[in-house]
Amino acid sequence: MGDDDEILLELTKKHLNIGLRGVPVGTCRTSFVTPEQGVHYCGYPIKDLAELRAEDVVYLLFHKELPTLDQSEAFRRELSKRGTINPAVVDVLHTLPIEGHPMHWLSIGIQTLGMYCKEDDWRSNALNLVAQMPILMALIMRIREGRGANLEASQPELGLIKNFVNLLNLPGADHEIMSKILSTFFVLHMDHGGGNLSTFTGKAVASGHAGLHSSMVAAMNALSGPLHGRANQATLEFVKSIGTDNKEDVEKFVRAELMAKRPIFGFGHAVLRKEDPRATIQLKLAKELCPEDKNIKIVQTLNEIVPTILSEIPKITNPNANVDLVSGSLLNYIGFTKPEYYTTFFGWARTAGIGAQIIDERMVLREGKGVPIYRPKYIAEGQKLRRLD
Numbered sequence: 001m002g003d004d005d006e007i008l009l010e011l012t013k014k015h016l017n018i019g020l021r022g023v024p025v026g027t028c029r030t031s032f033v034t035p036e037q038g039v040h041y042c043g044y045p046i047k048d049l050a051e052l053r054a055e056d057v058v059y060l061l062f063h064k065e066l067p068t069l070d071q072s073e074a075f076r077r078e079l080s081k082r083g084t085i086n087p088a089v090v091d092v093l094h095t096l097p098i099e100g101h102p103m104h105w106l107s108i109g110i111q112t113l114g115m116y117c118k119e120d121d122w123r124s125n126a127l128n129l130v131a132q133m134p135i136l137m138a139l140i141m142r143i144r145e146g147r148g149a150n151l152e153a154s155q156p157e158l159g160l161i162k163n164f165v166n167l168l169n170l171p172g173a174d175h176e177i178m179s180k181i182l183s184t185f186f187v188l189h190m191d192h193g194g195g196n197l198s199t200f201t202g203k204a205v206a207s208g209h210a211g212l213h214s215s216m217v218a219a220m221n222a223l224s225g226p227l228h229g230r231a232n233q234a235t236l237e238f239v240k241s242i243g244t245d246n247k248e249d250v251e252k253f254v255r256a257e258l259m260a261k262r263p264i265f266g267f268g269h270a271v272l273r274k275e276d277p278r279a280t281i282q283l284k285l286a287k288e289l290c291p292e293d294k295n296i297k298i299v300q301t302l303n304e305i306v307p308t309i310l311s312e313i314p315k316i317t318n319p320n321a322n323v324d325l326v327s328g329s330l331l332n333y334i335g336f337t338k339p340e341y342y343t344t345f346f347g348w349a350r351t352a353g354i355g356a357q358i359i360d361e362r363m364v365l366r367e368g369k370g371v372p373i374y375r376p377k378y379i380a381e382g383q384k385l386r387r388l389d
């Protein structure tokens with residue numbers, strides 16, 4: 001039997017209706033996730049990359065190699081050149097209802113950027129979007145908070161994170177600590193294998209040759225669900241409603257949530273079977289930067305007791321912390337006190353990984369021919385052949 005015929009999985013009926021869990025559907029060139037060690041970008045464990053410059057990690061996902069110093073500089077110059085957005089996007093954002101979730105604003109913002117995008121090139125559009133995201137993010141937050149758009153203040157040459165921090169200019173914020181936490185957040189959230197819901201959705205939509213922006217909007221909408229990216233918002237809301245780091249009180253709260261059949265946000269994962277290294281890295285950062293922060297203390301207590309409580313429930317395959325346990329508390333600490341914004345940061349970071357994976361599926365895989373339109377098979381259920389007579 002040749003390599004092409006290697007059996008990866010014997011499919012049985014028990015593989016149906018389980019969200020494709022464990023069913024191989026393709027290859028991924030940007031990252032892989034192991035149950036024990038979590039995500040690796042192009043072979044590097046995430047903990048080795050967490051403190052690298054965000055642009056260098058974007059380069060890694062797009063080029064599959066870390067850049068040399070010269071390549072790093074040239075790539076930052078390239079992103080800086082691409083980092084402008086049509087002022088008409090500001091007008092569109094001004095028409096959106098404040099009641100709408102920021103993820104919906106983000107989707108509409110990305111779709112609008114797509115309408116002004118003249119190029120028909122997956123790579124160029126993906127890089128443009130990566131370069132435009134800090135500006136779009138700052139605009140969304142400023143307009144929603146009644147602080148006015150300040151497109152003219154954009155300095156893309158500062159880099160992705162610093163331009164966002166400067167443009168946002170959040171009153172009272174420490175720009176240095178904000179940049180440090182956002183940079184780590186950004187690197188940790190860029191990619192997570194080929195099969196996470198948002199990435200899979202983006203690639204599926206791209207397989208029908210909808211453009212990069214339409215595919216990315218589909219991915220962002222997938223990310224906006226509370227079982228996926230919006231778990232970071234849900235976790236901080238959860239942490240705030242607990243309000244104390246007293247172990248007995250936290251345990252009572254968690255057990256009541258489980259009794260009410262509500263998920264314990266920030267715990268569990270479809271692939272991981274240990275604590276997500278992305279949670280471990282953020283816990284360490286929190287310990288260094290804000291050990292006395294009230295929310296961080298609650299998060300630490302949750303992390304001490306929840307895995308044991310969830311382990312009592314046999315159906316839960318992974319009782320450990322996931323990426324969303326800590327990120328909201330860190331974002332809150334640096335001044336983002338409204339949890340509804342948190343998933344937009346996840347989405348911002350993920351545009352890099354999803355963009356790189358869409359390029360691979362459209363332009364590289366199958367000797368450059370690309371993956372054909374997605375069309376998995378569904379088995380008919382409860383439908384006998386019938387006739388109208």
Ligand code: NMX
Nearest residue numbers: 227228229231263264265266267268269270315316317318
């Ligand atoms: N709290 C309560 N129930 C849970 C949890 C949890 N944290 N994790 C899993 N379960 C339940 C799950 O709902 C399922 O129940 P049922 O069979 O009645 O449908 C059962 O345990 C088995 O689930 P698993 O096979 O362990 O996990 P699955 O792959 O289905 O789901 C998550 C993975 C991440 C959706 C799930 O663990 C969860 O809902 N966690 C809480 C939400 C969360 O933090 N999501 C963020 C994930 C990371 N991200 O950013 O995307």
Ligand code: MLT
Nearest residue numbers: 191192195196197270323
């Ligand atoms: C992610 O980062 O996308 C989440 O951990 C979910 C996943 O990998 O399934």
